[in-house]
Amino acid sequence: MQSASVRLESEGCGVCRRREASEGHTRNRGDVLVPDEAPDSVLHRVVESCTSSFRFQPSSSSTGCCISVHFYKAVAAPPVPLQPLYDGSPRCHVHGRDVPYKLTKTITSYVSRELSFLGSPRSGTASRHSGSADRHGGERQQAPNVKALVASWRLCHGAPPSFDGYHTIQQSMQWRQGCRAANFLEHVARRARERHVRPGARRCRKREWALSERLPPSTRPEPVSGLPQPFYKSSRFPSPLSPHFSLSNQLISLSATMKVLAILYDGGKAAEEEPRLLGTVENELGIREFVESHGHEYIVTSDKEGPDSAFHKHIVDAEVLITTPFHPGYLTADLIKQAKNLKICITAGVGSDHVDLDTAVTHKIQVLEVSGSNVVSVAEHVVMSILLLVRNFVPAHEMIERGDWQVSQVARAAFDLEGKVVGTIGAGRIGYRVLQRLLPFDCKELLYYDYAALPAEASKAVRARRVEDLKEFVSQCDVVTVNCPLHDGTRGLVNTELLKHFKKGAWLVNTARGAICDKDAVAAAVSSGQLAGYAGDVWNVQPAPRDHVWRTMKNPLGGGNGMVPHYSGTTLDAQARYANGVKSILENYLKAHPQEPQNVIVGHGGYATKAYGQR
Numbered sequence: 190m191q192s193a194s195v196r197l198e199s200e201g202c203g204v205c206r207r208r209e210a211s212e213g214h215t216r217n218r219g220d221v222l223v224p225d226e227a228p229d230s231v232l233h234r235v236v237e238s239c240t241s242s243f244r245f246q247p248s249s250s251s252t253g254c255c256i257s258v259h260f261y262k263a264v265a266a267p268p269v270p271l272q273p274l275y276d277g278s279p280r281c282h283v284h285g286r287d288v289p290y291k292l293t294k295t296i297t298s299y300v301s302r303e304l305s306f307l308g309s310p311r312s313g314t315a316s317r318h319s320g321s322a323d324r325h326g327g328e329r330q331q332a333p334n335v336k337a338l339v340a341s342w343r344l345c346h347g348a349p350p351s352f353d354g355y356h357t358i359q360q361s362m363q364w365r366q367g368c369r370a371a372n373f374l375e376h377v378a379r380r381a382r383e384r385h386v387r388p389g390a391r392r393c394r395k396r397e398w399a400l401s402e403r404l405p406p407s408t409r410p411e412p413v414s415g416l417p418q419p420f421y422k423s424s425r426f427p428s429p430l431s432p433h434f435s436l437s438n439q440l441i442s443l444s445a446t447m448k449v450l451a452i453l454y455d456g457g458k459a460a461e462e463e464p465r466l467l468g469t470v471e472n473e474l475g476i477r478e479f480v481e482s483h484g485h486e487y488i489v490t491s492d493k494e495g496p497d498s499a500f501h502k503h504i505v506d507a508e509v510l511i512t513t514p515f516h517p518g519y520l521t522a523d524l525i526k527q528a529k530n531l532k533i534c535i536t537a538g539v540g541s542d543h544v545d546l547d548t549a550v551t552h553k554i555q556v557l558e559v560s561g562s563n564v565v566s567v568a569e570h571v572v573m574s575i576l577l578l579v580r581n582f583v584p585a586h587e588m589i590e591r592g593d594w595q596v597s598q599v600a601r602a603a604f605d606l607e608g609k610v611v612g613t614i615g616a617g618r619i620g621y622r623v624l625q626r627l628l629p630f631d632c633k634e635l636l637y638y639d640y641a642a643l644p645a646e647a648s649k650a651v652r653a654r655r656v657e658d659l660k661e662f663v664s665q666c667d668v669v670t671v672n673c674p675l676h677d678g679t680r681g682l683v684n685t686e687l688l689k690h691f692k693k694g695a696w697l698v699n700t701a702r703g704a705i706c707d708k709d710a711v712a713a714a715v716s717s718g719q720l721a722g723y724a725g726d727v728w729n730v731q732p733a734p735r736d737h738v739w740r741t742m743k744n745p746l747g748g749g750n751g752m753v754p755h756y757s758g759t760t761l762d763a764q765a766r767y768a769n770g771v772k773s774i775l776e777n778y779l780k781a782h783p784q785e786p787q788n789v790i791v792g793h794g795g796y797a798t799k800a801y802g803q804r
């Protein structure tokens with residue numbers, strides 16, 4: 190028996206091919222058989238679908254994309270087995286990177302499905318144009334060619350092929366990222382959409398796109414026995430039995446709309462006047478056009494508290510969540526459980542403690558932040574806060590505003606930073622930059638407490654000494670600055686007990702996270718004079734309630750408060766950096782490119798950093 194075959198072959202781009210040739214590696218390929226007795230219309234339909242969707246001509250290949258499609262008539266007698274389309278591992282190398290490879294399989298399964306649903310040659314089912322009655326009416330059996338496909342797949346794989354379209358599509362939605370082929374699919378979808386919104390523009394698939402958009406659920410036929418249910422049940426995809434089903438529709442669906450939800454802070458008039466306030470609801474991180482040009486929905490809100498909030502409402506079907514530490518949308522374990530589509534959380538800034546990271550790990554949700562985007566901004570703020578506390582700046586300025594002039598009143602609590610011992614809890618990106626910036630002040634000593642020791646060269650460069658015991662560390666410092674992330678090991682770290690070990694009259698600066706310091710313990714220590722002052726911009730709840738004790742606490746001399754709203758890491762310079770960073774993380778996600786390793790807090794199913802607790 191002669192067979193017509195459709196061969197889907199992963200051809201690879203020039204870079205991949207050269208690399209693979211040098212490694213002696215051959216690409217995997219997949220053949221889908223069209224039995225010889227299949228009516229020409231079936232083959233015609235497949236070829237037409239593939240050519241229109243992939244825009245490859247029969248027997249042609251392309252190096253513009255990692256997928257090419259070959260059509261040919263095989264003369265070999267069956268069984269011409271289905272070649273494994275991928276090697277069992279869901280990954281391959283593209284441009285030397287480890288990226289998902291499953292997409293080729295997905296395409297093959299679509300083609301298989303096209304074939305199988307177009308009908309059994311024996312039952313004489315129909316061509317594209319004549320077959321709608323056939324596809325809708327009467328009972329259909331699983332087509333013999335499906336069985337043949339399953340059987341030959343079994344021969345090759347020892348397992349049946351996945352005809353479970355739902356499963357495959359779901360997965361390919363994930364695999365889309367990083368796979369060069371996915372770019373192509375997105376391109377196809379985008380072109381289709383563009384054409385749709387520009388009626389009359391060139392000959393196009395506008396009709397198909399419009400139909401798939403309009404297809405009401407009721408037009409989807411009931412499941413057919415013997416075929417997997419989930420595929421039919423998926424509301425995203427028209428049934429293959431529908432007259433509107435086509436490979437190209439499926440491909441468009443593949444890159445269908447996802448919801449990107451951003452929780453940002455209200456910028457009000459300031460944001461209207463200053464477009465560089467990118468982290469605001471008004472200016473939307475400057476990525477609306479980018480997100481929407483990819484056909485995705487972009488929801489931006491500041492309404493984040495309580496079950497009726499926009500955050501709680503939209504998180505249920507959002508695929509991407511963007512939050513900012515300056516106005517954090519708290520993604521609790523409960524919310525994660527409700528967020529069935531959620532794949533990736535992006536922190537517009539640094540510090541992802543507003544996400545329940547352990548639950549994100551178990552739900553395989555990636556958590557990324559724009560590492561380094563505002564570390565200089567914060568380090569500068571830390572140095573400023575140390576100086577304003579040590580030099581008693583705030584009461585001096587308030588005196589001037591009041592119209593008073595009493596030098597002794599403020600000078601009695603003012604000191605030089607020179608000759609003091611300053612220590613940082615956490616010597617990561619920010620902590621280390623603080624040490625670097627303190628170097629010219631000729632402090633008596635610079636100390637750090639961190640479970641990860643600095644490399645010898647790095648600690649030598651800032652002349653910092655590591656102290657391994659926290660109580661011992663604080664007891665040696667005149668100034669303590671907190672620069673570690675908030676996690677189980679640091680929540681409430683600076684509490685009544687630890688404060689007893691501070692030098693009497695020490696200064697404490699915390700720009701890391703409010704909850705690292707016990708609110709009431711700190712307020713008590715400031716008012717008793719155990720701490721000469723406390724400064725920072727982070728609060729245990731944000732926005733801080735009007736009556737938060739840290740707003741008004743004072744030391745016995747009426748000073749010692751350097752609190753400001755959470756803004757040290759959101760200078761206009763920092764906003765430009767983290768908005769860009771969010772965009773490039775999103776871009777990588779959409780294109781399935783690997784993320785920058787330093788941005789990954791939780792990767793696929795595991796922590797990618799050691800900064801959030803010793804593991």
Ligand SMILES: NC(=O)c1ccc[n+]([C@@H]2O[C@H](COP(=O)([O-])OP(=O)(O)OC[C@H]3O[C@@H](n4cnc5c(N)ncnc54)[C@H](O)[C@@H]3O)[C@@H](O)[C@H]2O)c1
Pocket residue numbers: 538539540541561563564567614615616617618619620638639640641672673674675678679700701702726727755756757758759799800801802
């Ligand atoms: N106020 C702001 O605007 C702002 C902006 C950016 C970052 N931050 C906060 O600063 C934190 C640090 O940022 P980074 O970029 O320096 O992070 P980083 O990951 O570079 O450094 C964190 C350091 O803390 C250390 N650490 C973790 N747990 C510790 C513990 N229990 N004791 C001692 N050290 C510990 C880690 O080992 C690491 O060296 C962020 O997690 C965030 O919470 C605040």
